[in-house]
């Protein structure tokens with residue numbers, strides 16, 4: 188008997204972890220329709236062509252999404268809602284950037300790492316929530332760098348408040364290492380969102396839509412992990428950092444397969460509010476449960492994105 192058709196949306200799926208996740212979902216089950224939510228149409232079209240050939244699944248599509256623009260997130264959501272895809276069963280918030288030390292503001296006037304990695308994914312979830320047909324799953328790609336107790340001081344997150352993260356004072360923020368700190372902080376925010384949305388699901392009696400967070404491990408060969416970086420940084424990420432962060436090393440192929448399982452495998456039925464370090468469920472940092480910080484991020488995200496009906 189043919190399996191019922193269903194849809195998954197993966198942000199930033201033209202390369203790296205997102206591509207591998209798309210490939211594994213599409214290959215494992217030909218009844219899944221996979222939507223690559225990407226900003227660059229040339230790269231995305233090529234990824235669609237390659238994925239169709241590599242998986243034998245013809246149901247792979249590109250829909251434009253630039254997470255550095257709230258208008259683009261809204262346009263993506265409207266286009267998706269107006270289209271006639273099979274029921275939406277998965278939303279993978281994967282795309283991400285690791286900024287340089289110099290603060291870059293988006294055209295919405297918001298610090299780019301915070302908008303791309305956090306606020307736009309928040310908005311996307313809010314806009315698509317009603318389209319998720321239970322049982323359905325949301326996955327937030329985070330990182331062990333969210334933890335504020337690592338041995339590498341330069342990589343530690345620093346959650347002050349969301350207003351300051353969105354609108355940092357440029358002069359005070361262009362300091363050495365601040366790009367890395369903004370990145371780690373954005374990955375902590377992905378856990379704040381996970382815990383808040385999971386709590387809301389409990390409060391509202393929604394138990395057949397789940398949300399979990401995922402750490403793919405250190406993948407030095409992705410765009411974010413290395414290719415766009417300077418030679419020294421690549422060397423550092425590939426050979427030095429793993430010495431400090433034991434067992435951290437992975438590849439997009441391996442981690443993408445595990446991320447795909449979190450969307451499609453029955454093994455994870457009903458699991459929500461969890462944090463997976465690749466295949467293993469582990470405890471996230473204590474800070475990721477900080478009620479004041481979670482409320483601050485949530486309320487400020489609502490204010491900045493101006494959403495009308497929150498989950």
Ligand SMILES: NC(=O)c1ccc[n+]([C@@H]2O[C@H](COP(=O)([O-])OP(=O)(O)OC[C@H]3O[C@@H](n4cnc5c(N)ncnc54)[C@H](OP(=O)(O)O)[C@@H]3O)[C@@H](O)[C@H]2O)c1
Pocket residue numbers: 198199200201202203204205224225226227230252253254255280281282283284303328329330331402403404405406407409410411412413439
């Ligand atoms: N690499 C690691 O070691 C590592 C470790 C822990 C967590 N992670 C997380 O894993 C996720 C995937 O990263 P990756 O390592 O696979 O990096 P990657 O190869 O650079 O992939 C990042 C994806 O995000 C997309 N993206 C960037 N800015 C965007 C925007 N404004 N709108 C829409 N899409 C945008 C990129 O599109 P373009 O191709 O157009 O740039 C690309 O598809 C990220 O959330 C990252 O934080 C990575």
